[in-house]
Amino acid sequence: MIVTAGRRADVVHLHPEDNIVVAARHLDAGEQLQVAGRTITLAQSIKIGHKIALVPIAEGALVLKYGQIIGSTTSAAEPGDWIHSHNLHNGDFVRDYAKAQEIPADLPPITGRTFQGYRRKDGRAGTRNYIGIISSVNCSSTVSRYIAEKFDKQVLKDYPNIDGVIAFRHGGGCGLQYGGLQHEILARTLAGAARHPNIGGFLIIGLGCENAPIGYLLDSQKLISLDGKGNRKLPPILSMQDLGGTAKTVEAGIKALAELLPQGNDVRREPIPISEIILGTNCGGSDGNSGVTCNPALGVASDMLVAAGGTSVLAETTEIYGAEHLLTRRAKSVEVADKLLERIKWWLWHTSLYGVEIDNNPSVGNKEGGLTTIAEKSLGAVAKAGTTALSEVYQYAEPITAKGFCVMDTPGFDPPSVTGLVAGGCNMIVFTTGRGSCFGCKPVPSIKVASNTPMYERMIDDMDINAGEILNGKSVDEVGREIFEKIISVASGEKTKSELLGYGDEEFVPWQIGPTL
Amino acid sequence: MIVTAGRRADVVHLHPEDNIVVAARHLDAGEQLQVAGRTITLAQSIKIGHKIALVPIAEGALVLKYGQIIGSTTSAAEPGDWIHSHNLHNGDFVRDYAKAQEIPADLPPITGRTFQGYRRKDGRAGTRNYIGIISSVNCSSTVSRYIAEKFDKQVLKDYPNIDGVIAFRHGGGCGLQYGGLQHEILARTLAGAARHPNIGGFLIIGLGCENAPIGYLLDSQKLISLDGKGNRKLPPILSMQDLGGTAKTVEAGIKALAELLPQGNDVRREPIPISEIILGTNCGGSDGNSGVTCNPALGVASDMLVAAGGTSVLAETTEIYGAEHLLTRRAKSVEVADKLLERIKWWLWHTSLYGVEIDNNPSVGNKEGGLTTIAEKSLGAVAKAGTTALSEVYQYAEPITAKGFCVMDTPGFDPPSVTGLVAGGCNMIVFTTGRGSCFGCKPVPSIKVASNTPMYERMIDDMDINAGEILNGKSVDEVGREIFEKIISVASGEKTKSELLGYGDEEFVPWQIGPTL
Ligand SMILES: [Ca+2]
Ligand SMILES: [Ca+2]
Ligand SMILES: [Ca+2]
Ligand SMILES: [Ca+2]
Ligand SMILES: [Ca+2]
Structure with missing residues (x-):
């Protein structure tokens, strides 16, 4: 969440307590970097999005990102060393659920904003x-x-x-x-x-x-x-x-x-308060930038929508896993926190049946992009949800009726996840991606936000917003506001890239649980 | 397998030992039927494909079809009573696997038959x-x-x-x-x-x-x-x-x-021995006729193909379940029988994980069509496999290299089942249906065989062969030969109904096992 912006960075130091920094560009072996008042020399070349030790880290020590534990080292690292799967694992750090112990105060309300939507006979709003x-x-x-x-x-x-x-x-x-x-x-x-x-x-x-x-x-x-x-x-x-x-x-x-x-x-668009936008969020093909740029920027937009009385839904339980303790303390009640933990528990059972580890969720591609542990990926993913109180937890495809920030239990795999969000009634989707996704769905428009500029430029036909600008000096807030305005504009009829390309006929994938007989 | 033909029947008595008969048309309450030297009066109207008690059956007594146990009664039945879910359940009858104990003798070989196929550079034959x-x-x-x-x-x-x-x-x-x-x-x-x-x-x-x-x-x-x-x-x-x-x-x-x-x-069709046809079989939307007409007729075609040195593959393990003891005794070795039983055991584990009963496989539609128990349905389904020795058992989508009658482990649901058969190399599919299926796949043609004339006529745009003629006097052998000739003709280029309709772009459904993360 904590991206210091306003300068072109070689690396990003996300939080003062972090013992690692994240590469903001491809860095060569031997490069000397000035960061957090130190000079570090790279022991090897480092790809964008990958982590670099800022200080000496002992074997078995905790590694901190966003000021939070993302795992512990399996061997000692010197400043400038690459930190990844070869020397970092989940470890067994303690989680403190602290249910409903830190309910955030309401944000200053955003009032008077509308979008041009369809008012349906059942009272709901279409985009x-x-x-x-x-x-x-x-x-x-x-x-x-x-x-x-x-x-x-x-x-x-x-x-x-x-x-x-x-x-x-x-x-x-x-x-x-x-x-x-x-x-x-x-x-x-x-x-x-x-x-x-x-x-x-x-x-x-x-x-x-x-x-x-x-x-x-x-x-x-x-x-x-x-x-x-x-x-x-x-x-x-x-x-x-x-x-x-x-x-x-x-x-x-x-x-x-x-x-x-x-x-x-026989319908016409008419002004409808943006409090009737139900935003579903997703990330796919995340990289090390996702948790630094697009996801926290989407968190800003999510907070703004909630401040306007709307709804923002975080999904992808397998990607929340490992950061659920950050959500339970924001839950508006112990009951809501328990609903989330019940889902997490269900997932542990569900995945254990076939000996699958939920930790496998960072894909091969995610790992190539610099993400090492499930906690790191989850912390980065949860950033999409902003900072407001957790209002409700829904089962897959359950009708969403609560206002504020909600969670829906879905897999992390994008097509079944978004299918569930849309079935739940989301009328807008924002989709963040680092490695580059071409996702789109119907009948709901998906705004795609790139985590980094090289991918944004390479996949310009598919990308709607470049959060990679955060690495070039734009603030997270600025990109967050850009996403927020884009949500209102697209909800009012502006076509997204995936709509222009005609996506959505292949991406309806209901989540399948249990045996096919 | 045992359909006495040559007459227009009200009911079919499948085996001399059977204590039930199967309605060959919709029968009204009060109708008097002459069957197996008896006169029975119907206590109620009976739909086509449904079972009727031929003799008094005590509560808890075994019900026989194909001369084999399909379950036991939960209440006593009089001659002319309808026998279905309300008074028949699986029961707990003993299975005797008798592995490789009754290996059938080879059939008289069929020689000299070819089809017009594509000879591929790897030596295999395409249709x-x-x-x-x-x-x-x-x-x-x-x-x-x-x-x-x-x-x-x-x-x-x-x-x-x-x-x-x-x-x-x-x-x-x-x-x-x-x-x-x-x-x-x-x-x-x-x-x-x-x-x-x-x-x-x-x-x-x-x-x-x-x-x-x-x-x-x-x-x-x-x-x-x-x-x-x-x-x-x-x-x-x-x-x-x-x-x-x-x-x-x-x-x-x-x-x-x-x-x-x-x-x-740059390919041309050329004569290729039919021993290079690899036939995959499937049934979908079965009814009480399927096991009486289309499936045993397909069994005849399957036997003929095996007699010609070709391959016929039975799939749909959930539909074999309950009749596996008929296959193990036909296995060419104890090892092959054990492979099948290992798959059955795996399925029991796989389905138990979510508390699903494999017995649920006769669908709502199957039950409406007259099938009561998994044993009954399985016996009817296994009839597609004819009478030859079980040569090999394959995992899902595993390359099929054996000749003769084989089993591939797939679910009973048609799209993933046929997807696995095709991936295994089947170059012809024959698909039997009672309630009526519009299935088709690519790149392999599917011949659809109807179990009954009313459905065949109603769905004439989708059906290739009417095995319902068996209820009008054609013999099972006759329809079996018709299917066999159709296989050769379609393998040589004749288009099936589903090909003419353009099917196959939506029906590629790889079997999904275990959690989506
Ligand atoms: Ca995802
Ligand atoms: Ca993912
Ligand atoms: Ca089937
Ligand atoms: Ca079926
Ligand atoms: Ca599809």
Whole structure:
């Protein structure tokens, strides 16, 4: 969080107590650096984002970043030495949950800001206006896509307020335990997509014999449609087996969908308080800069949105893991802290079943980018969540109704994580990346924030904001405000890079837990 | 297996020892039926595929179908009573594995038959000729699709021997344990797709930072390309992060793919012995007829292919479960039987982790169709495998090299099951269905066989063969021969219904085991 800016840095010293610094550019062996009143000479070349010992660190000593413990050394290091997996591991440092012991004071309120959004009949606020085709099972995916493909720009030109037709298709929906955890999560996810405030109308298509039948989806999720007057009605439902297969279902789907278009088009953007923005955050392909630039900058934007009465949702439990003690003390109640810890405990059980270590989460790519331990990665990831009180903890794809800073339990892998956030009702996504991600989803726009300038420039077609400027002198606050304004602008209709590129048809990936039968 | 044919039946008595019969049409309450020298009066209406007590059955008595135990009653039944979940459960009957104790004698060989296939440089035989784009992770799915979409019929008109370009995309590839089970299975599946004999050339696209990096895929699977002379070379590999994102990777992909087309097109069909057909079998949306009509008919075709020196692969371990004792006694060795039992044991562990019962596999739809217990469903499913000796048992997506009748361990859910079979090298798929499936895959053609005439007629656009004719007088042998000839004809180039409809771009679903991180 603590990035001293205003100068072009070779390295960043994140906190006065830190015994390491982070390379702000590629550094050569033998380079002499002036930092924190010291001169250190590099024992070897250091890649951007990687850590360098600032002082002598004994074997077994704690390594501090953000002023916090990220692990302990497995061998002694001299000033200028590279600190990474070869000499740093998690260690076994103590966590103090201190539940609800340090609830932050409310920030000075931000008032009077609005965005141009869609006011839905159920009272919620949309930032886009799509029509959805919900595929209940993989077996109806192709049919769902064929129907969506019929409604191209040409066909939709008479419905200028409709952004497009989305076929929500996936690899599951059968071979699961009826009513079990996998089924419940899928039902929540599909229902959340269907009734999303960015969806102006939907239909559901199944094969007919799937283990996750449409009846369960409707009943368990109380899934209904609203007509133009806000009256409840059943959504159109198509069963391929009843209709006689592929061609007949495509035909019926085109007809059913065409009937949704006039009502779907009958919307106008209007000013809506930004307190109705529900921001989902994610990071993917993080590097050593992510926790220094884009994530703390997103934390600033998150704080501003919360100060305006809005909602900001941190997800990716596997990336929170290791920094959960920072969140529990910010929880607004012991109950909320316990909800988070219950999820963490569940994850430890869930991953242990197959002998998987949650510590494996920093990917090969993350490690190449300079992140060593789960604590370090988690501290960097949690920076996205700003500094406000933890208001609520949600299960995957559970409808988000609380204001303020919330957590949703999702995997760290971006597509299932964002799928859950969107199903929960997030109407904006901000996605930070260090190594470079081309993620985008539908029906919610994703703003992509780069952690570093070289990647931002190399992937300019995909990046919306360059937080790498923080390493060139911009303050974290400044980039945070830039993200905040971009959120409002995109919520009002400005297209993100991933929208311009057409992303979102492949990235709907409901989280799958437990065996496929 | 045992369907007495040659007459239009109200019901089918599958085996002389059976104490139940199966409705061959919808029967009304009060109808009197002549069967097995008895007259029974129906206590209630009975849907097609459902079971009827032929004789009085005491509470707790065994119920026999195919002359084998499918469960025991939970209450007494009179002749003409409906037998289903309300009065029949699995019970706890004894299994005798009798490993390799009843190895069937070889069938009289079928000689001299060929199909018109593609002889590949590695010696294997293809039935189609596609170009493949392997997406290593969900993050490169959109780019992979965009590249494939550029190579439409118009662009490919100069390459008439190429059937199309497939983007193999999926929801995984990151958020997994590096080198763990999920990673290994994904690598096998992607490599199996890439080097499939129906793939005339491929390229690989990744984001760059995924947990399942392309390097691991190449190394662990020894994945290489062959040039026009059969020389080994690295396949084209594109990293989105290296190339600078979406637009630049699409551009590079189009260029790389265009270079594959001339060699990809330089193939001709030639006569190849049918012993080189590797048939994968699957059933989906089974009903009470499946085990009476389409599955035993496919068993006949399977036996014929094995008699010709070919390979037939039974999959869907969850559907074998409950009938594994029929396979172990047919195993050619105790080792092969033990391989199967080891997989069954693994499944019991795997499903128990989340408290899921493998018995849940008959889906809601299956039960509506008349199947009550896992044993009944399994016996019906295993009928697809014919009567020959069990030659080998494979892990999911493992390369299939044995001849004869083999088993591959896959889930029962069709898309991941067929994905594994295809990755293992199956060059033909036959798919049986009772309730009606619209499944199709790429790059391998799937012949769909209907279990009953009403569904066949209703879903005529999707069905290739009507095994429901068995209920109208055709013999199982006759339909089995029809399937066998269709396999040869489709292997030689005849298009299946699902190919005509364009299926296969959504149905590539690598089996996912264990936690998504
Ligand atoms: Ca992530
Ligand atoms: Ca990650
Ligand atoms: Ca199946
Ligand atoms: Ca099934
Ligand atoms: Ca897909």
